[in-house]
Amino acid sequence: MYILVINAGSSSLKYQLFDMPSDKPLCTGLIERIGTNEALIRHKILTTEPGLTIERKGTIADHAEGLEQMLQLLSDTETGLIHSADDIQVVGHRVVHGGERFAKPTLITPSVKEAIKVLFPLAPLHNPINYQCIEIAEKTFPRAKQIAVFDTAFHQTLPAYAFRYAIPDTLYVHEGIRVYGFHGTSHKYVCGKAMTWLQKPDAKLISIHLGNGCSMTAVRAGQSIDTSMGFSPLAGLVMGTRSGDIDPAIIFHLISLGYSTDDVNTLLNKQSGMQGLTGLSDMRDIGKAVAAGNRSAELALEIYAYRIRKYIGAYAAVLNGLDALIFTAGVGENDSAMRERICSALDVLNIHLDSSKNSAHSSEIRDVSRDQATVKILVIPTNEELEIAVQSYELLHER
Numbered sequence: 001m002y003i004l005v006i007n008a009g010s011s012s013l014k015y016q017l018f019d020m021p022s023d024k025p026l027c028t029g030l031i032e033r034i035g036t037n038e039a040l041i042r043h044k045i046l047t048t049e050p051g052l053t054i055e056r057k058g059t060i061a062d063h064a065e066g067l068e069q070m071l072q073l074l075s076d077t078e079t080g081l082i083h084s085a086d087d088i089q090v091v092g093h094r095v096v097h098g099g100e101r102f103a104k105p106t107l108i109t110p111s112v113k114e115a116i117k118v119l120f121p122l123a124p125l126h127n128p129i130n131y132q133c134i135e136i137a138e139k140t141f142p143r144a145k146q147i148a149v150f151d152t153a154f155h156q157t158l159p160a161y162a163f164r165y166a167i168p169d170t171l172y173v174h175e176g177i178r179v180y181g182f183h184g185t186s187h188k189y190v191c192g193k194a195m196t197w198l199q200k201p202d203a204k205l206i207s208i209h210l211g212n213g214c215s216m217t218a219v220r221a222g223q224s225i226d227t228s229m230g231f232s233p234l235a236g237l238v239m240g241t242r243s244g245d246i247d248p249a250i251i252f253h254l255i256s257l258g259y260s261t262d263d264v265n266t267l268l269n270k271q272s273g274m275q276g277l278t279g280l281s282d283m284r285d286i287g288k289a290v291a292a293g294n295r296s297a298e299l300a301l302e303i304y305a306y307r308i309r310k311y312i313g314a315y316a317a318v319l320n321g322l323d324a325l326i327f328t329a330g331v332g333e334n335d336s337a338m339r340e341r342i343c344s345a346l347d348v349l350n351i352h353l354d355s356s357k358n359s360a361h362s363s364e365i366r367d368v369s370r371d372q373a374t375v376k377i378l379v380i381p382t383n384e385e386l387e388i389a390v391q392s393y394e395l396l397h398e399r
């Protein structure tokens with residue numbers, strides 16, 4: 001069975017075609033810097049030996065245009081892997097916000113689409129794009145089953161004392177205002193890998209997902225017990241364009257200065273974080289700015305790392321112990337200097353990074369802590385697409 005997985009993030013679109021149930025990827029693709037004239041598509045076909053990579057650079061205005069290019073590449077007469085729309089039996093979609101209704105992978109029906117739409121205001125950078133991808137996939141693959149896998153699902157195990165805000169009860173009961181948490185598919189996947197690697201099913205883990213959006217999760221025995229994003233993907237860590245935690249009084253102050261609520265929404269979601277501090281949102285560009293002597297870029301990196309260190313301390317307390325830190329996603333997997341910055345001066349928690357292990361490159365799971373360290377520091381490539389394919393397959397078949 002062919003399952004096509006579409007993972008739309010805030011700045012990127014990732015996709016993979018799997019042959020299930022073997023979990024074998026036939027093709028993988030990444031479209032990054034969407035919305036700029038420096039967008040890059042990297043489409044890798046894995047069915048030939050050696051594999052074939054097709055790269056295209058240029059302007060990609062939005063995710064819909066990215067998806068169109070993906071479909072062209074998949075059905076290309078020479079290099080395409082799909083000969084007819086019916087070759088795809090299932091399309092698995094990453095959907096970021098599932099509210100309290102969706103704790104499991106879900107077959108998409110008109111009522112599920114409506115629920116995803118109702119949640120647009122809570123994940124404004126994601127749910128509208130996820131919805132658009134579902135509609136395009138429904139048109140392109142009319143006979144395929146469309147399945148949604150929600151970022152929020154993994155965090156439905158949070159205890160009430162972690163997911164409730166200290167605001168009037170009725171706002172939770174009637175308005176659903178609570179912590180939902182995001183990047184759950186990624187946190188679940190890398191924590192599963194870490195538990196196997198450590199051979200410890202009851203491991204105490206802190207999973208640090210640093211992409212364009214960034215979040216951390218405290219995981220005990222495979223269950224999420226606290227997470228840094230909240231009601232929406234705006235809370236917690238400093239991100240590419242999002243502020244993360246701020247004093248909510250800043251919002252009232254901005255409104256008193258004449259900002260509309262839409263202005264504040266745009267400011268905190270799209271013009272803040274690293275973008276607000278440096279004018280750049282992509283960590284590779286910020287690295288170049290630091291190398292060129294840009295002092296505000298250097299300060300921004302320290303603000304970013306400091307927030308993560310604070311959450312590491314908090315989650316070590318919440319877990320009352322720690323077996324491993326996990327770094328994952330674009331920055332977590334690739335930016336060794338940021339890992340080093342974060343792990344410095346955490347000796348009190350027995351976190352000791354080995355610089356030479358840390359600077360070595362690998363696409364495999366690896367431990368970059370010092371020999372004999374009691375807390376492992378694992379770099380684990382995430383694979384949200386594989387996790388989505390597996391969960392989609394399991395929804396349709398008992399494995």
Ligand SMILES: Nc1ncnc2c1ncn2[C@@H]1O[C@H](COP(=O)(O)OP(=O)(O)O)[C@@H](O)[C@H]1O
Pocket residue numbers: 009010011012210211212213240281282283284285329330331334335
């Ligand atoms: N080699 C690298 N070094 C530093 N940062 C990197 C590298 N590769 C990717 N990144 C960063 O990863 C981030 C994107 O991560 P990703 O997980 O793909 O994001 P998302 O899924 O949220 O769109 C960008 O800030 C990018 O600069």
Ligand SMILES: CC(=O)OP(=O)(O)O
Pocket residue numbers: 008009010011096126151182183211212213214233
């Ligand atoms: C939820 C979220 O922030 O996702 P991404 O990192 O893909 O933007």
Ligand SMILES: [Mg+2]
Pocket residue numbers: 009010211212329
């Ligand atoms: Mg992502």
